[in-house]
Amino acid sequence: MLIDLRQLKGIYLICGKTDLRRGIDGLAATITDQYELDPYSRALFLFCGTRKDRFKALYWAGDGFLLLYKRIENGRLQWPTNQNEVKRLHAKQLQCLLSGWGLEATVHQTNRPKKARPS
Numbered sequence: 001m002l003i004d005l006r007q008l009k010g011i012y013l014i015c016g017k018t019d020l021r022r023g024i025d026g027l028a029a030t031i032t033d034q035y036e037l038d039p040y041s042r043a044l045f046l047f048c049g050t051r052k053d054r055f056k057a058l059y060w061a062g063d064g065f066l067l068l069y070k071r072i073e074n075g076r077l078q079w080p081t082n083q084n085e086v087k088r089l090h091a092k093q094l095q096c097l098l099s100g101w102g103l104e105a106t107v108h109q110t111n112r113p114k115k116a117r118p119s
Contacts (some may be wrong), residue, residue, distance in 0.1 A: 002066060003044060003059055010043035013097070016083030020049035020056055024065045027058045029030045035086045039065075044094075052076035 005011075018030065026037040027047060039045065040060045048055045051078050058067040077097060080087060089097070 001070070005094070008044050008091075009041050011046070011089040011091065011094050012043055013035065013046045013080065013087045013089055014048075015080040015085040015087060016054075017050050018047040020047065020054065020069075024058065024067050025072070027056065027067070028065070031058070037086070046094075048077060048079040050118070052079050055079075 010033075014035070015031070018027070021031070028047040029044070031037050031045055037043070039046075041057065042060055042062070047057055047058070047060045054069070054071040055077060057066075059066045059068070083119075
């Protein structure tokens, strides 16, 4: 992976719709102007557009920005729709989101057969 999740200073999900035609400068300006966060903080910032099958991520790598773009071929992201809100995530929530689960899902449990009780 290009970004070591253990080295991140934070993971921020920008809720609602973002114009994904924006590039590095436009997304960095959104982070600064609208949410008063520092795009140079070594945090990962996630943006989603109208369609929930693609997103962009912005990360300051110390010597320049990484702009990542992903399109999901089968399925959609469970992206929060609260416009003008930012959520701080932990790594497990990021993994759940990118795997198609909602943010509140932390563990996927399977139904296991119960052990028979001794008679």
